[in-house]
Amino acid sequence: MPEDSPHISPDRSIRRPVIRQLDDAAINRIAAGEVVERPASAVKELVENAIDAGASRIEVCYADGGKTLIRVTDDGCGIAPDDLALAMSRHATSKIDGSDLLDIHTFGFRGEALPSLGAVGRLTITSRVDGFDAAVIRVAGGQTDPVKPAALSSGTVVELRDLFYATPARLKFLRTDRAEAQAISDVVKRLAMAEPQIGFTLRDVSGGGEGRVTFRADPETGDMFDALSGRLATILGRDFAENAIPIDAEREGLRLTGFAALPTYSRGAAVAQFLFVNGRPVKDKLLTGALRAAYFDFLSRDRHPAAALFVSCDPHLVDVNVHPAKSEVRFREPGVARGLIVSGLRHALANAGHRASTTVAGATLGAMRPESTEPRVYQMDRPSLGAMRSSYQAQMPAPETPGFAEMSAPSARFDPVIAPEQDAPQEALPLGAARAQVHENYIIAQTETGMVIVDQHAAHERLVYEKLKRQMAENGVARQALLIPEIVELSMGDVARLLEVADDLAAMGLVIEPFGGDAVAVRETPAILGEINATAMIKDVLDELADLGDSNMVQAKIEAVLSRVACHGSIRSGRWMRPEEMNALLREMEATPHSGQCNHGRPTYVELKLADIERLFGRT
CATH class of the missing domain: 3.30.565.10 (Histidine kinase-like ATPase, C-terminal domain)
Structure with a gap:
């Protein structure tokens, strides 16, 4: 190495850096x-x-x-x-x-x-x-x-x-x-x-x-939501506009507006998430984490919500000058911003009730459509009325042949037909009146404009799950005190980050305390989780905090247990249901928020319009 190398020279003044003014x-x-x-x-x-x-x-x-x-x-x-x-x-x-x-x-x-x-x-x-x-x-x-x-x-x-x-x-x-x-x-x-x-x-x-x-x-007209809905339909497609719900919430000087898609209109990647602060497009981990937290109870981890959300506030409440490209922002009260998004979205999704996305019906019709390449028969190509009557008479069964209503099939069980005047009120309801149970798993209901097919197990699982969540919210999360507190050693930065959310963790049943230096003590855990590895859970929480700025790990584990309990306590596939039971299930679905999707984000029912069904059979 040369003698004048700055790495070994004792006289550092020889190679002192010179400060220059750039042109x-x-x-x-x-x-x-x-x-x-x-x-x-x-x-x-x-x-x-x-x-x-x-x-x-x-x-x-x-x-x-x-x-x-x-x-x-x-x-x-x-x-x-x-x-x-x-x-x-x-x-x-x-x-x-x-x-x-x-x-x-x-x-x-x-x-x-x-x-x-x-x-x-x-x-x-x-x-x-x-x-x-x-x-x-x-x-x-x-x-x-x-x-x-x-x-x-x-x-x-x-x-x-x-x-x-x-x-x-x-x-x-x-x-x-x-x-x-x-x-x-x-x-x-x-x-x-x-x-x-x-x-x-x-x-x-x-x-x-x-x-x-x-x-x-083209420029949109109308009020804020009409104009935004029209623009989003142009950019994201009509499917998004038809399956998105308007968002309008306010908290402590921050206002959240925009549209968020139903859970059943989810995506395989986070490609349809658009976030804006005071009209400026941003990619902010805090906001993205809040959007994910609002949907985590409705979607599996491999599915992602679709939304276009706009946060507006006084410019003094947010700093937009923290990134060269102005793609990131910093809120004065980040907890308020996150809470606004989570609560605003959850409230809007709850108000959507049992609604499921229309794309589910479209996918169903696509799967049912025949793949035959034969030319369609149009009305003018059909036989004459007299020829059809003769054909129908020739195909009529003999008098001793049992009628359709008396026939039974091993794969379907039909209930007794109820008088139309008694059914009319139920048919006018969103999910209609139960007409049959197919394969002891799917309920067929008739509505005024078509039919509904309900997955009885998935639907009842969601209903039980929502009931369990309400009970937990009313009574709180039961805690299990550890006989010997578990000590978890961490870095000083991780300890500080963890203690910042200690109150939120305690609300979920996980109680931690500082244990001096680089460690925390886990004193209580959620009783519903049974015996857990507290060290692993704490580290999972820290990973989420580093990635998203917040953690729902404990709540997610609790609700996963509730979901399993709901699954075992719900109507099983293969169980025969009486007509009154099927109608009671439909009515409870109509009255329960989020009943349009199961605990994993899959639809619990499919609605087919009569016009779509007729199109399948060429009756157009």
Whole structure:
């Protein structure tokens, strides 16, 4: 090793680091590395600027995944000619005055995006303000040209070409054109969700010309929920809109609005979870954990809820300046925010009652639809009325042949037919009147508009489970005191994190106390869990705290036991039920929240409309 190596030299003053002031070009390139990771990041910054400018319509064009061209056109207020040069200066913004960095009501506020984009690409801004002539400014690799006159009727057009041409090493980290285009689409759709009154158009102009529209969302009208529902239907599909319930809850200055899907409309991955704070799309572990906690009693661990939730509050209650891309936030009272989401969602899901998603019926009809490729017989191709009557008469059974009502099948048991005038009130109820039991497991009920098929075991299991939960909530969780407290050794940080939620754990029957230094003592455990490994449970709780910021591990284990008890105490598959029992089960399902899905998120019933059934048989 050389003698002057700083690792062995006793005279450290020889290699003392020198503090230097970076020039503006280097500062802008560093900022671009934090703010503009890929073309989608540039689109996000430019579209947010257009929204802040009060635009009612925004068009985004890109070529080659945004690598060679990004153009954002809006009809907002524009930038005056005298302000164009200033807009390209670092930390120049019209959105805050710097006196209160928490009083932020806009998407952008740092004044970094435009100079950063100009430092790594070829940026052109053309804009016109009412009462002024249009003007244009160009910046390439950090070099700014003078402002010049331009032709534009209104608004602003920002064009970014050859992104990262000034920092070619960054180009190697970009993905394929298709992947970058998908990221741009995701960014635009998220922003479109938060602004349903603004029209968005996304266009791929690779290869030149007008290109093709890959996404379009026209401005929505109506009140907040109508407009949001229409926008979500455009972006997430009609199925989501039809199977989502509106959310509107408030707590201590925070308001939660949006739509959350029914548990039976769950997804295999967390790809349909969209969270916003004061209209800003965020990816926050606290909010994601709260969403998961609200549904954990209704979904198995391999299923994920779908939701678009908006938290709004006074800007002073949340700090949005904690991440370079502003994708994370920090609440002043994180417990209030989490509690609002959990309680708001659970209350809305309870109000949904026994409702199950319509996609369940669609999947059922799809499974029942024949796979034959033979052409359908339409009404004009059927035999004449006289020919059909003759055919029916020829097929009529002999008088001594037992009628259909007297026939029995080993796989189904039909109940005596009840007079229509007595059944009418029950048929008008949501789950109708019981008509039969098939394979001693499925109840067939008739409604005014179709039929309902109920899984008797799954339905009754949910009813018993909800009853057990109510009893536990009323009487509390019984605790089992340990004869000898179990000592769990942890790190100082884990001990502090665990003691912060000690009261919540105690409410679930797990009582812990500090045991000095790096350990806690487990003194009581939930009695319903029996003998448990307290050390393993404590470590599982800590893992959840580190991952989600909160833990439902103890509650999940308790409710898993309740679920098993409910399973063993419910009507078993294969048990024959009397008509009054079947109708009583239907009525209890209608009166019990969450009865539309079993304890694992599967549907407890399927509703088929008469029109759908007739379509299966070609009676259209």
